[in-house]
Amino acid sequence: MAEEEVKVFGAWASPFTRRVELALKIKGVQYEDIEEENIDVLKNICPLLLNYNPVHKKVPVLLHNGKPIAESLVIIEYIDETWKVNPILPENPYEKAMARFWANFIDEKCLPAIWKAGMWSPEGEREKAAEEACGCLKTLESALGGNRFFGGDKVGLVDIAANFIAYWLRIIQEVTGQELLSAEKFPVLFKWADEFVNCSIVKETLPPKDKLVALFESRTSQ
Template sequence: MATEKVKLLGFVFSPFSRRVEWALKLKGIDYEYVEEDIFNKSPLLLQLNPVRKKIPVLVHGNKVVPESFTILEYIDETWKQNPLMPQDPYARAISRFWANFTEEKVLDGAFTALIFSTGEQQEKALKSTIEALEHIEGDLMGKKILGGESLGYLDIAMGWISYWLPIWEEVGSRQVLDPSKFPATISWMNKFLSHPLIKDNLPRRDKTVAYFHGRRNFFTSG
């Protein structure tokens, strides 16, 4: 039943758990948030997600749902108010495609380039990330497949670009989002961040920058 208690295991600086919170708030769902120490995983997390041992994990009654994209679709199908996914099957399929593309090509590439690496590995990851963003700028933003006036699945799935990517650029001292090359993407980012639900549900920027500086130092100090 949709009225059963909802619990979310997450991590404050994670874009993956944050997108689940955005979806829950857009749907108006009451939930209990449990902050996890991802470096010292709790017995509860290991019990609920023994396969991946990662956040986020959604608990709805006695049902356990891992992985943020899977959780988003579960939320949308369980609570029908304020739909996230388009009604048209083709539009839903395209939304899934772009969400996965952005995750695999932009998020992974940007994290590698700006947080995880230096030198040749960094340059290769930067090039790959920018090429992927060029596809998003031309093929996605130009066709306005995102939610429009109301936030939708794809806005939430890609929303990390608006907040986390500029922070990673600062931490890695490299630019990915050149305003002259990505005007449509940056316009969408600004619109997304100005949404009341989003701007009031972001981690503190100074603490987020400090956290990722720590991660970069950890990964690159060897």
């Protein structure tokens, strides 16, 4: 393993890039972080990505011994199957299927609704988008049950997939004043978010808050 080449092509503000980095850190895998200066941190466009991810043309891309893997959830499963220590997905087939289900729910339902409600939709449409986003958050909160993390007592696939909700969303709320996630509305999910972002290994993968604030402020002023 020591001689393996592991590189992550990403963008500093991308929660999807940070997912991959967190998975590698959980596994204890050494990797080279490659961020092209001409990557747009929100649009994720970079000429180099055309070689490694010609289908979606966005970060992150994992390069393992010269072979590229794209899409963060796909990459995380690849990492989990390649390096067996500290498993990220459950071993039980049903529990594994449920973890995949909730991770896909986050990407396909939660994140699009949150983006729209946060700042990327016309002001007149944000109220409806906020209702949809809160509905998604309520559904996601139900998946936690009484557990500390979605993965039980430790960070797993769904926790990693929800990193945007735990960290990025609360910064967007601070910038826009649009409150979606709060201790009053979603006490269980809010507590999970605090637990998640305060994990030492997670902290290592979070971008600086001040830089994200500046980035989002610049976007809202356009």
